[in-house]
Amino acid sequence: MQNAIELRGLKKRLGSFELGPLNLSIPKGCIVGYIGENGAGKSTTIKLMLGLMKPDQGEIKLLGKSIQDMTPEMKKDIAYVFDDLYLPESMDLESVLHFHRNFYGSAWQDKTFSELNARFQLPNNKSIKHFSRGMKMQLGLALALSHGAKLLLLDEATSGLDPVIRDDVLDLLLEYIQDENHTVFVSSHILSDLEKAADYIAFIHKGQLLFMETKDDLVNQYGITTLSREQLEEIDDKAIVGKRTHQFGVEVLLKKELIPNDFELEKVSVEDIMVYMIKGER
Amino acid sequence: MNIQIKNSSNDPIYLQIKNQIRDAIINGELEAEELLPSIRLLAKELRVSVITTKRAYDELENDGFIHSVQGKGSFVAPQNSDLMKEKLLRKIEANITEMLHCAQLADFSLDELIEMIKIMEEEHAECD
Numbered sequence: 001m002q003n004a005i006e007l008r009g010l011k012k013r014l015g016s017f018e019l020g021p022l023n024l025s026i027p028k029g030c031i032v033g034y035i036g037e038n039g040a041g042k043s044t045t046i047k048l049m050l051g052l053m054k055p056d057q058g059e060i061k062l063l064g065k066s067i068q069d070m071t072p073e074m075k076k077d078i079a080y081v082f083d084d085l086y087l088p089e090s091m092d093l094e095s096v097l098h099f100h101r102n103f104y105g106s107a108w109q110d111k112t113f114s115e116l117n118a119r120f121q122l123p124n125n126k127s128i129k130h131f132s133r134g135m136k137m138q139l140g141l142a143l144a145l146s147h148g149a150k151l152l153l154l155d156e157a158t159s160g161l162d163p164v165i166r167d168d169v170l171d172l173l174l175e176y177i178q179d180e181n182h183t184v185f186v187s188s189h190i191l192s193d194l195e196k197a198a199d200y201i202a203f204i205h206k207g208q209l210l211f212m213e214t215k216d217d218l219v220n221q222y223g224i225t226t227l228s229r230e231q232l233e234e235i236d237d238k239a240i241v242g243k244r245t246h247q248f249g250v251e252v253l254l255k256k257e258l259i260p261n262d263f264e265l266e267k268v269s270v271e272d273i274m275v276y277m278i279k280g281e282r
Numbered sequence: 283m284n285i286q287i288k289n290s291s292n293d294p295i296y297l298q299i300k301n302q303i304r305d306a307i308i309n310g311e312l313e314a315e316e317l318l319p320s321i322r323l324l325a326k327e328l329r330v331s332v333i334t335t336k337r338a339y340d341e342l343e344n345d346g347f348i349h350s351v352q353g354k355g356s357f358v359a360p361q362n363s364d365l366m367k368e369k370l371l372r373k374i375e376a377n378i379t380e381m382l383h384c385a386q387l388a389d390f391s392l393d394e395l396i397e398m399i400k401i402m403e404e405e406h407a408e409c410d
């Protein structure tokens with residue numbers, strides 16, 4: 001099967017920060033959550049993929065094509081949503097539409113755009129300067145989904161938005177991947193509800209990819225529980241991913257396979273895993 | 283067909299989906315050769331990942347409950363109901379053997395056991 005995203009030995013130095021070498025293969029037809037702390041290298045990865053930065057080393061293939069060899073026509077297959085629109089603030093909906101229609105030419109789908117617009121109920125008579133953050137993101141998403149792209153990259157697009165809007169985004173992403181040739185790459189420090197739909201989780205920390213696994217396997221590997229200090233002593237050190245000690249016990253994230261079966265553990269979220277792994281290291 | 287995903291359940295989500303579809307096939311709610319929803323549609327409606335629904339379907343296929351046709355979708359496989367009952371009967375027998383063994387260890391009488399089964403059956407019926 002063709003990969004939607006393929007990164008090979010990707011390296012980029014920015015001051016004291018170094019990304020990579022990064023190797024990542026993302027099959028098409030899935031939703032991937034790309035998670036990590038602020039400053040872990042998520043946005044740098046996306047900027048490199050979009051050609052907004054040049055890598056020091058390594059190769060980037062999107063939809064089977066090396067990005068240097070892509071023609072403008074091929075680039076229409078790639079869509080992105082950032083945390084801001086990066087459009088002149090004096091534009092209103094009509095001029096944004098006009099601009100994108102001209103920009104994308106025959107790839108532009110007026111019908112899809114007006115449907116999404118109606119769904120989000122974006123105002124016609126306001127310049128985008130007066131749009132709320134949620135409205136800007138909705139407009140960004142409507143634009144991204146209206147030129148027939150096969151790969152959708154979201155960079156912190158839904159962070160800080162209210163749960164109702166995030167819920168709409170979840171539905172849109174699930175609708176988008178009804179086409180098995182479509183792929184979504186969501187970078188965020190907080191996936192929260194989008195986690196539900198994610199097929200894979202890739203975790204980046206200090207510029208290095210710690211793992212990429214299916215979400216189901218990932219959350220099934222770990223469990224959380226609270227123990228007394230005495231109980232903690234009896235547990236294999238290797239099983240402890242991270243712990244939070246408080247006055248009345250110790251909360252631990254454990255690897256299920258390394259502890260006895262009869263241990264009662266609670267389910268974990270991707271966020272739990274991220275927090276405990278980073279804190280466990282400190 | 284109804285499928286309920288419970289976050290409180292200890293079973294992983296793929297298993298919850300698999301078991302509910304399997305039950306619907308066994309009790310005849312889904313008929314032989316009926317077309318099942320696509321893995322992508324099921325994922326969208328249940329708001330779970332595609333990998334999760336695919337795993338449920340893969341396991342149902344391995345267990346002989348459904349069969350997939352490339353490009354057409356997944357269908358309920360014809361079930362041999364006698365064979366199925368036979369399988370379930372074996373399972374019950376195995377469980378009873380285990381139960382009797384435990385009862386002997388705990389010094390439970392047969393009457394007590396039967397009483398317990400009756401109580402649990404009532405609770406079970408309420409849950410359904």
